[in-house]
Every structure is written in C-alpha cells, then in structure tokens.
Amino acid sequence: MGKLFLNGELMEGDAVALPVRSRGFAFGFGVFETMKFLERQPCFFAEHLLRLEGAALGAGLAVRLDEAELREQAGRLFAAEVVREGVFKIVISDSGAGPLVAMFVRSKGLAGEAAPSRLTLSSVVKASQAFTSRHKSLNYMESVLELEKAKAAGFDECVFRNEHGNLTECSVANLFFVHQGILRTPALECGLLDGIVRRKVIALAREMGAPVEEGTFSEADLLEASEVFLTSSGGGPRSVQGFQGSGGKEAEYAVELLPQLREAYLKLEREEALSHGV
Numbered sequence: 001m002g003k004l005f006l007n008g009e010l011m012e013g014d015a016v017a018l019p020v021r022s023r024g025f026a027f028g029f030g031v032f033e034t035m036k037f038l039e040r041q042p043c044f045f046a047e048h049l050l051r052l053e054g055a056a057l058g059a060g061l062a063v064r065l066d067e068a069e070l071r072e073q074a075g076r077l078f079a080a081e082v083v084r085e086g087v088f089k090i091v092i093s094d095s096g097a098g099p100l101v102a103m104f105v106r107s108k109g110l111a112g113e114a115a116p117s118r119l120t121l122s123s124v125v126k127a128s129q130a131f132t133s134r135h136k137s138l139n140y141m142e143s144v145l146e147l148e149k150a151k152a153a154g155f156d157e158c159v160f161r162n163e164h165g166n167l168t169e170c171s172v173a174n175l176f177f178v179h180q181g182i183l184r185t186p187a188l189e190c191g192l193l194d195g196i197v198r199r200k201v202i203a204l205a206r207e208m209g210a211p212v213e214e215g216t217f218s219e220a221d222l223l224e225a226s227e228v229f230l231t232s233s234g235g236g237p238r239s240v241q242g243f244q245g246s247g248g249k250e251a252e253y254a255v256e257l258l259p260q261l262r263e264a265y266l267k268l269e270r271e272e273a274l275s276h277g278v
Contacts, residue, residue, distance in 0.1 A: 003080045004104035005073045010080060013104060022096035028139035030093030031055035034106065034233055038085050040078040041273040043233070044196050045071060048090075051194065055135040056092050061099045063092055071276070073103060083108040087234045093138060107234075113262070116241035116255070117156035117230065119170070121219060122146045128162040128191030136193065147171040155244070157230065159222070162191045166216045173230035174198040176237075177222055178257055184221070187214040197231040197265070204264045210257065223251045229258045236269065237262045 004013045023029035033052045036043045049065050056063050074088065086108045093100045124146055126133045132140075150158040150171075157170045169175050169192040176185045176198075183205050188194055205212050222228065228240035242252045 002105060003077065004102055005077055006102050007100060008069070008073065010073075010076060016102070018093065018100070019096050022094055024093035024095055024100070024138070028137070028141070029059070030091060030138040031059055031061070032089055032091040032136050032138060034087060034089050034136070036085075036087055036110070036233055036236075036269070037074070037078060038270055038273045040075055040084055041276050042071065042074055042088070043269050043273045044200075045074075045276075047196050047199075048233075051196070052090060052092065052136075055137070056099070058131060058135065059137070061092050061094060063099045063101060065101075070103070077103060077105065081105050081108065085110050091138070114235060114238050116239040118154070118241055119157050119159050119228070119243040120150050120153060120155040121243075121245045122150070122158040122160050122171075124160060126160045126162055126168050126191055128164070128166075128168070128189065130191065133162075133168070133191040134188075134193065143171040157240075159219075159243070161219070164190075164216070165218060166190045167218065167222060168192040170230055173232040173235070173238075176201065176229050176231065177217075177225035178227040179221055179225045182211045182213050183257065184213045184215065184217060184225075186217060190216060195231055195233075197233055197236060200265055200268060201231055201237055201261055204261055204268070205257075208260065208264070219245045223249055225251065226254055227256050227258065228253045229261075237265055 002013050006016055018025045033048045035048050049067055053065050087106045089106050091102045146158045159170055160168045162168050167186050168190045174195040202212050223245055229237055231237050239255050239258050240253055244250050
C-alpha cells in the first residue's frame with residue numbers, strides 16, 4: 001500500500017485503521033485536498049492548505065496545519081516513496097477520538113497532457129448551498145458514481161447543474177467555455193469548488209487581455225460555446241472535444257485559447273513549486 005504520514009508520524013499504509021463507529025468511517029465525515037508535486041515540491045501548497053483549513057473549520061474539525069511542518073513531511077514522504085513527481089493527498093477525518101490528518105501519494109509520475117475529453121450532462125442535481133458542493137469532502141460517492149456512469153457510456157466526464165438549472169462543475173474538475181469571444185465559468189455562488197487552478201486560469205486569462213465572466217449559465221450556453229476546457233490540480237487545464245446534452249443534443253469544440261493558457265499555467269506552476277527549493 002505504500003507509506004503515509006498520520007498525525008505527523010511516517011508509517012506503513014496498511015498499519016492504519018479507522019474505527020467503524022467513527023463519523024469518518026460511518027458517514028464519510030472529513031475533508032481533503034489533492035495536490036500535484038514536482039521535483040518533490042508541492043504545487044501551490046499554501047493555497048491548498050488554506051482551503052483545507054477552511055473546509056475543516058466548516059466541518060467542525062479542529063486541526064492545526066503548519067505549512068512548514070507539512071511541507072517537510074511531504075518531502076520525506078516523497079523520498080520514502082522514491083518518487084519525484086506525481087499527485088498526493090492530505091485527508092482530515094473524524095476518528096471519533098479527534099481528527100486524523102493523513103498524507104499519502106495518490107499516484108506516482110505525471111501522465112502529461114490528456115487527450116481531449118468528451119462530456120455528458122448528468123441527471124444529478126447538486127444543491128448550490130450544500131457543504132459537499134463547495135468543499136472537497138470525503139462524502140464524494142455521488143461524483144464518483146456519476147463519473148463511472150459517464151465513462152461506461154463512452155464519455156470522459158460529466159457536467160452537473162444546480163437546483164436552478166445552472167451549470168456548476170464536473171465530477172473532478174472546474175468548467176470553462178468560450179462563448180462570443182468571452183471566457184466564461186460558473187460563479188462560485190452556483191455551488192462548486194473554489195478551484196486553485198480555476199483561480200490561476202482566470203487571472204492568467206485576464207493578464208492576456210481575454211475577457212472573463214463568472215456567472216450563471218445553462219446547458220444551452222455550453223451547447224453554443226466555441227471552445228470548452230476543464231481545470232484540476234492533477235491535470236491542469238485540459239481540452240474538451242465535445243458535449244452531449246439532454247435529448248441527445250451535441251456540440252463539438254475547437255481548441256483556440258487553451259494552448260496559450262495551459263503553457264502559461266504550467267510555467268507558473270513549476271516556478272511556484274521550485275521556488276521552495278529542490
């Protein structure tokens with residue numbers, strides 16, 4: 001299973017157990033962050049920890065996250081796992097006797113730019129004000145089930161809407177599209193994760209002079225878009241080839257703005273990570 005840090009102690013992963021009567025096990029009560037690392041340095045670590053602290057506070061999990069300590073532990077973990085780049089997670093769960101903070105490598109190595117994705121519309125409605133819609137919680141089952149359903153139907157991702165019919169995000173990524181020359185993305189108020197990569201892409205697009213709009217958008221807007229792409233911490237910005245909406249309506253997309261944005265983002269990501277030393 002590999003190694004992990006649990007409450008500051010490096011140990012074998014199979015030595016860890018969560019009590020079955022705890023809220024963490026019985027109700028998926030906990031929060032997490034997934035982060036990319038390069039040359040054994042986490043990417044945008046401080047921002048991920050700040051978001052994790054906010055989610056933990058909202059869940060009533062009182063923890064102290066010291067960036068210097070966790071950065072040192074991450075380096076030791078990557079060395080113990082003999083890996084220089086990949087994706088890792090920090091999980092805070094309720095053990096019943098207090099919070100457990102676990103850190104482990106989710107995947108070793110980086111796959112590079114993924115092939116363009118095909119999206120489908122999920123029938124699941126995500127509540128815009130729900131904690132689980134706005135934070136990375138361990139109660140992630142619905143998103144995983146919808147992603148598996150989309151893949152079984154020949155797609156790569158699914159798109160969710162909220163109770164008002166507004167687009168929110170995908171199962172494991174934030175959503176962007178270009179319509180009438182404007183880069184658009186659902187506003188946080190629609191009920192979605194305040195993605196770290198999402199923020200960076202919005203800032204980079206504005207620096208490039210591209211107009212950006214965060215707002216409320218419908219399935220029709222996505223069908224009329226000229227370009228669509230997704231963002232996530234593990235994959236960065238990645239392109240979308242097509243989308244199938246309700247009633248079998250379909251759209252195909254060009255790739256125009258994304259290459260420049262992706263190049264700028266990957267440069268920013270590497271510079272930020274390596275600024276902390278190798």
